[in-house]
Amino acid sequence: MEQARKGTNPLVVVFDVLGTLVDHAGSLAHRVSVVAGIESEAAANVVRQWIDHVSAQERAIIDGRRAFAPSHELDAEALNWLVGEGLLPPDALAGLTDASEWLQPWPDTVDGLDLLAADVMVLGLSNASRRVLAGLSGRSGLRWHQVLSGEDAGTYKPDPGIYKLAMASVPAGSGPPFKVAAHAWDLRAAAAAGMRTAYVPRPDGDPPGPDDTFDLHAADLRDLHAQLLTLEG
Amino acid sequence: MEQARKGTNPLVVVFDVLGTLVDHAGSLAHRVSVVAGIESEAAANVVRQWIDHVSAQERAIIDGRRAFAPSHELDAEALNWLVGEGLLPPDALAGLTDASEWLQPWPDTVDGLDLLAADVMVLGLSNASRRVLAGLSGRSGLRWHQVLSGEDAGTYKPDPGIYKLAMASVPAGSGPPFKVAAHAWDLRAAAAAGMRTAYVPRPDGDPPGPDDTFDLHAADLRDLHAQLLTLEG
Structure with missing residues (x-):
């Protein structure tokens, strides 16, 4: 240097x-589409709600309303919530838990x-x-x-x-x-x-x-x- | 990949x-020699005591006998101790405080x-x-x-x-x-x-x-x- x-x-x-x-939303949407077998616009909508759910939890942590949890735990919570809402099939969970480790640059x-x-x-x-x-x-x-x-x-x-x-x-x-x-x-x-x-x-x-x-x-x-x-x- | x-x-x-x-001891000894104007064998001896002093503090932290302090603070403590022991001239301190950031690979x-x-x-x-x-x-x-x-x-x-x-x-x-x-x-x-x-x-x-x-x-x-x-x- x-x-x-x-x-x-x-x-x-x-x-x-x-x-x-890295292309955060786009990479996740591609993976959701492949794993859950839904078309890309629906997948993008699921990912928007996924990211919003994580952001809301991060805000709660910043504001002291909940204890710190690492991002992969917040991802897991968001995915379970999406399944509960009927936006993702339960059998998609296993293929999506580590999706944030595969984001494309x-x-x-x-x-x-x-x-x-x-x-x-x-x-x-x-x-x-x-x-x-x-x-x-x-x-x-x-x-x-x-x-x-x-x-x-x-x-x-x-x-x-x-x-x-x-x-x-x-x-x-x-x-x-x-x-x-x-x-x-x-x-x-x-x-x-x-x-x-x-x-x-x-x-x-x-x-x-x-x-x-x-x-x-x-x-x-x-x-x-x-x-x-x-x-x- | x-x-x-x-x-x-x-x-x-x-x-x-x-x-x-990185060459921890050798890089520090070279810098001590240059900054303090002492020959290389004496500098190597000073560095041995420097590293031993830091190691003893790390051991105290592991054993719960003192609170955690980051390595650059332990370096600063060791350097002050070396000056107190008469092993380093006081005016060498300024040139050595960041020596650990300049170790040679x-x-x-x-x-x-x-x-x-x-x-x-x-x-x-x-x-x-x-x-x-x-x-x-x-x-x-x-x-x-x-x-x-x-x-x-x-x-x-x-x-x-x-x-x-x-x-x-x-x-x-x-x-x-x-x-x-x-x-x-x-x-x-x-x-x-x-x-x-x-x-x-x-x-x-x-x-x-x-x-x-x-x-x-x-x-x-x-x-x-x-x-x-x-x-x-």
Whole structure:
């Protein structure tokens, strides 16, 4: 790493994973369609309710209304709820419990992380549990200098605690890390914790509003890499 | 990843870091020599006492005699103790506080991890704190599918809790992971927790005794990769 050899402070980039680096909803919908034998629009609707159910539980944890549970347990609860609602057949459960470990990366993700890792420190920060992060990273080829889970903070984004954990986990002497995400709500919380921000558009993302002032807007990871190198110069 | 595409269970390899992938004592001794302006044998002796001091504190934490503190805080305590003992000049402190983030990888480490990551899931499990793991991984080019710290378990190796954390963090459906280390004491504790074991010899390691029966003995990471591929076949 050139900057490390020069002894200057390293540039640190902290990636959101679900939705930003992997196709969260699309990958789950494809799997639901295959496993439950339903057509893709119905599968997408089931997945929307699955993700909403998990998000509601994450919100309950952030608000202190329930104890922390890792994301794979929330997935299991959501699937059982979907079966109870009659939206999934009971025999689909076994084929879906580990679906979050098989999410597909966006086309630029793996090469983009490789490119970035040659020049900056690449961290992950995700609501996915440790086991889910290990599974999807290993299967998709996402490789990290460090990767942190909501499990490490005992809470979920956008709770300030998870961003504080990331700030405490960057190397000594590094400047404020960049948070990279496809969700404006994630970047707003990261900025409030003192991180710099980079927005990357993705399908199903949360685009910036008129009042958002993020530090960088990148078309994709290759563009992000080019913009970060300009900053370093 | 071929095996993932085939849908079989992934092979998971969990690496010790300090001493196994990076030259812990040698890198610190070099830095002490440069920063404190003392010759290399004296620097090696200072580092032996530094590492022993940290190990004693880790043992106190494992035994419940003190609360958990991350490795960079134990490093800072050890350095202050060394100054108090007259073994280091006070003005060396500033140049040594982040020394653990600059440990040098062994010659086969970076290429070996790249080679392994193409075929198996590569995890790290270290007594180094999250910030130290981020710093040394980013600066040396160690890249992980998942990396866990003693900080995640609130204890240190060889406490069973840290191996239990690793076992709970492997992907669903994977078999028992391989623990890879240059220290027999680490592999014994890993085996007790249900992990498979692979010994790799390194300078300053802890070689197996006559009663040790580890699953694999590899000359280096390239050899480890070859042996693991044979198992998968």
